[in-house]
Amino acid sequence: MEPDTKRRKGTEYDTDLWDVLPVLSDEQSRDTKLLDAYAAPITEKRETSRLVKELAVVYPLPDLQHIKRVRARKDKNAPHPLEVIVCLASDVSGLESQRSTLADLLSSKTIDSRGLGEPFLVQIPASPPLTRPQFERASKHWPTSFHEDKQVTSALRGQLFSSSEKAKMGEYMNAAIQAARSGHALGMDAVGAVIVDPQSGQIVAVGHDCRQGTHPLHHAVMVCIDLVAYTQGGGAYEYEKYPACRYSVPESQVTTSHDDLSKEGNHCSSDKAMENGQLYICTGYELYVTREPCVMCAMALVHSRISRVFYGAASTDGALGTKYKIHCQKDLNHHFDVYKGVMLQACEELLDLK
Amino acid sequence: MRGQAGGAAGFLQPPDSDVQSWMAKAFDMARDALENGEVPVGCLMVYNDEILGKGRNEVNESRNATRHAEMVALDQVLEWSRLKQLDPKEVCKLTVLYVTVEPCIMCAAALRLLHIPLVVYGCKNDRFGGCGSVLDISSDDLPHTGASFKCISGHRAEEAIEMLKTFYKQENPNAPKPKVRKGGQSSRGLCCPAEKSSSS
Numbered sequence: 012m013e014p015d016t017k018r019r020k021g022t023e024y025d026t027d028l029w030d031v032l033p034v035l036s037d038e039q040s041r042d043t044k045l046l047d048a049y050a051a052p053i054t055e056k057r058e059t060s061r062l063v064k065e066l067a068v069v070y071p072l073p074d075l076q077h078i079k080r081v082r083a084r085k086d087k088n089a090p091h092p093l094e095v096i097v098c099l100a101s102d103v104s105g106l107e108s109q110r111s112t113l114a115d116l117l118s119s120k121t122i123d124s125r126g127l128g129e130p131f132l133v134q135i136p137a138s139p140p141l142t143r144p145q146f147e148r149a150s151k152h153w154p155t156s157f158h159e160d161k162q163v164t165s166a167l168r169g170q171l172f173s174s175s176e177k178a179k180m181g182e183y184m185n186a187a188i189q190a191a192r193s194g195h196a197l198g199m200d201a202v203g204a205v206i207v208d209p210q211s212g213q214i215v216a217v218g219h220d221c222r223q224g225t226h227p228l229h230h231a232v233m234v235c236i237d238l239v240a241y242t243q244g245g246g247a248y249e250y251e252k253y254p255a256c257r258y259s260v261p262e263s264q265v266t267t268s269h270d271d272l273s274k275e276g277n278h279c280s281s282d283k284a285m286e287n288g289q290l291y292i293c294t295g296y297e298l299y300v301t302r303e304p305c306v307m308c309a310m311a312l313v314h315s316r317i318s319r320v321f322y323g324a325a326s327t328d329g330a331l332g333t334k335y336k337i338h339c340q341k342d343l344n345h346h347f348d349v350y351k352g353v354m355l356q357a358c359e360e361l362l363d364l365k
Numbered sequence: 366m367r368g369q370a371g372g373a374a375g376f377l378q379p380p381d382s383d384v385q386s387w388m389a390k391a392f393d394m395a396r397d398a399l400e401n402g403e404v405p406v407g408c409l410m411v412y413n414d415e416i417l418g419k420g421r422n423e424v425n426e427s428r429n430a431t432r433h434a435e436m437v438a439l440d441q442v443l444e445w446s447r448l449k450q451l452d453p454k455e456v457c458k459l460t461v462l463y464v465t466v467e468p469c470i471m472c473a474a475a476l477r478l479l480h481i482p483l484v485v486y487g488c489k490n491d492r493f494g495g496c497g498s499v500l501d502i503s504s505d506d507l508p509h510t511g512a513s514f515k516c517i518s519g520h521r522a523e524e525a526i527e528m529l530k531t532f533y534k535q536e537n538p539n540a541p542k543p544k545v546r547k548g549g550q551s552s553r554g555l556c557c558p559a560e561k562s563s564s565s
């Protein structure tokens with residue numbers, strides 16, 4: 012990735028003006044749930060490993076693999092620098108008092124409590140943190156392990172894409188904005204979309220909203236999906252009345268290269284995935300759309316196996332972040348990454364066009 | 366409870382004999398899809414006892430993954446309205462969809478956008494269902510996505526499931542063959558190894 016230092020100023024796609032932010036799943040974006048637990052100071056440091064072993068036997072924490080059983084007190088002057096989780100409050104829910112003693116917690120358990128001080132209540136994160144912000148919030152309560160996805164971390168900081176990558180995105184979004192304007196001039200809602208083959212950088216299809224025209228379901232995304240079908244010898248509708256809706260057959264499809272055999276990954280543009288006799292026409296392609304797709308369009312993108320979606324402005328019933336997150340919906344057999352905020356201001360201005 | 370369809374409540378409950386005969390026709394469409402290598406889903410759009418639209422999956426033919434039976438049939442309803450010079454939304458408001466399988470999330474949203482008030486379907490659609498199975502697009506609060514609709518489910522559900530199983534499990538001999546890679550593996554196996562089996 013290129014360093015983020017070289018910024019293009021004053022260009023049409025001034026990349027300083029907008030951030031490309033990931034639309035993460037609820038699991039990745041929600042606040043971590045907390046559980047009540049009893050912790051106790053370790054009064055004799057040399058007993059630590061024995062205590063940890065014995066506590067793991069009498070009070071195992073099977074669903075809390077991410078929890079570190081022992082934590083170091085941040086306050087260096089504390090009399091006892093280490094503390095250990097004894098058990099979950101739910102493990103001893105029979106106990107009446109909130110101020111249970113060590114004897115209460117360990118009665119009927121075979122454990123040598125030597126080296127343990129009197130317990131106190133703490134809150135510990137119920138699930139492993141999935142993102143750095145979740146990790147940082149969780150760590151304020153009790154230390155956890157964290158398998159960091161560096162890509163998500165830098166995406167959340169708006170730093171996943173270099174300014175030259177953002178300039179390219181701006182170019183694609185600008186084509187979508189131009190299409191939206193052409194559609195609007197014909198009396199359509201001002202929404203535009205572009206489908207790109209990221210392998211070649213080529214624009215495969217450009218479409219705009221046509222719902223006020225011949226077909227109320229011809230949203231920009233649906234138009235684009237059908238135009239991609241045209242590049243593969245299919246297609247269901249005519250767009251003669253809408254010259255801004257167009258497609259071009261990707262070069263990779265015209266010439267089949269030997270490279271195809273070696274590149275498995277997500278390279279599918281010349282060998283469309285087919286399963287159970289069904290074609291998935293947008294495999295490997297990316298969509299740029301001026302506003303967040305509705306439920307119909309978002310699910311159409313799942314059916315078409317799009318690989319990534321970038322949108323500008325959010326929409327009220329939007330299905331890729333606002334009302335639903337269909338791109339990471341459990342039970343669906345295809346998921347894709349979604350980013351928002353591309354040329355945000357220009358896209359938001361389209362929403363105001365009447 | 367499913368969301369109430371506004372306005373047209375009076376005609377909503379078709380007599381059982383009607384449901385049976387409309388569903389029989391939808392199943393004929395599904396069988397036709399199966400014989401043509403498409404996912405076996407068939408549907409009818411019925412307005413005033415008249416069939417305005419008949420659809421089956423046309424994904425392969427059109428190379429367009431959105432060409433589900435419902436979308437195909439909706440096109441015919443819109444075309445009919447145009448020829449009769451009627452407002453398509455007014456026609457849709459009095460049109461019942463009969464379909465062998467619960468509409469997917471996309472089709473459920475399309476039905477909402479066009480104000481279809483009632484959907485009668487056969488079996489649940491665990492993989493993509495938009496009327497309660499995966500999401501509940503039919504009755505969720507979506508003020509900018511048309512009107513919620515009512516569902517009646519379970520008509521010949523077993524038979525609808527059987528057809529889907531036939532399609533998904535035994536590779537359909539009539540289906541267009543997937544392109545085979547030079548390595549001898551079909552692209553099917555490479556791209557989606559963890560596919561779930563059909564609804565059950």
Ligand SMILES: [Zn+2]
Binds near residue numbers: 304305308
């Ligand atoms: Zn849409």
Ligand SMILES: [Zn+2]
Binds near residue numbers: 434468473
């Ligand atoms: Zn569908």
